[in-house]
Amino acid sequence: MPDLWLPGAERHPLSDTAPTDNRYAPRVIWHITWDKNATQAKPADLIPFDQLVSYFTGSGSSVAPHLLWDPFSGRTAQFYPADSRSKSVVDAPGGTRTNRTGRVCLQVETLFFPYCRVGGRTFATVRDTPAKGLDKILSWARSWGVPDDWPMGTPTWSANRDEHTWETRGGHYGHGQTPENQHTDPGPMPKWPGATPTPKPAPPFPGRSAFGPGKSNASILLLGQQLVRRGFGKHYRVGPSRDWGEADRLNTRDFQLAQHWSGSDADGYPGPQTWARLFG
The missing domain is CATH 3.40.80 (Lysozyme-like)
Structure with missing residues (x-):
């Protein structure tokens, strides 16, 4: 911890x-x-x-x-x-x-x-x-x-x-x-390595068939890297890879739940909306 x-x-x-x-x-x-x-x-x-x-x-x-x-x-x-x-x-x-x-x-x-x-x-x-x-x-x-x-x-x-x-x-x-607040601080902050000032354009969604048990491709790695970048990587023991695993599904589900989705919308398998919000 x-x-x-x-x-x-x-x-x-x-x-x-x-x-x-x-x-x-x-x-x-x-x-x-x-x-x-x-x-x-x-x-x-x-x-x-x-x-x-x-x-x-x-x-x-x-x-x-x-x-x-x-x-x-x-x-x-x-x-x-x-x-x-x-x-x-x-x-x-x-x-x-x-x-x-x-x-x-x-x-x-x-x-x-x-x-x-x-x-x-x-x-x-x-x-x-x-x-x-x-x-x-x-x-x-x-x-x-x-x-x-x-x-x-x-x-x-x-x-x-x-x-x-x-x-x-x-x-x-x-x-x-910060929502619900009125202050305008802190004003311009120091720059630091790795910080991106604005969101990057989302890469094209590769399709639902790219994800799931037995699948191995670059899109799975890209998904995992973005989940970690967004703070949803706690289920990875080593880190994301090209091979789909249960950790990918659980981390994706955590992200979906954070969107206030439920049921089949939060099953851990990325669809177009999950992809757009994750990378948008």
Whole structure:
């Protein structure tokens, strides 16, 4: 099992843990703390890290994330284990419970606000920072099956929300891409290897006859690789291959169930709609 606590992070566990919703693919939600409203003409000094730790373990515990991350020093603090929900997004009754969506729904508060001043230099976006420690957070997220992708595109300062994408795609989301929420953070984020800013066109569906017991072809391998990429590969012991196996069917079924399908629509054998949603 992957680590419940980010290796090297300072631990400040809050006791009110609660489970996530395993019907959905794993994901990360990115935020910025936005403690001050600075401008290019009037920058402001960054808030001390320990002040935010005190806030999230005290009066701000009702909005605490999993991680507080300082992109300038690489320092991180963790408040909830990976398999618990945290509380940094609005979780309205009905619809998708946005704090719980996914095998994990890791929330990261980046210690940042636009035009913060650190070491005499002003930073307009998180992308401009040194992003120290980001590699460790990404590696931890990958260990929980979170794909490197931004399903709704890389964040900007504008909101971009789509309930269907949120429910059917694992990966990285900004607060401004999370349903039921109003904030537009985190703004432009650092780029990392492997991340695709927009979904790729779906390859042609090879037909139902390509899948099933005894079948061996490149389409089965492609299916398995995409299932893993989307966070639906838990039944593979080694990894996807060209040979159809029960793990392929079970992983495909998990994806179909995540679409809220049932009966013959969730039998684990890909049809045109399964293929289109998986690759779309």
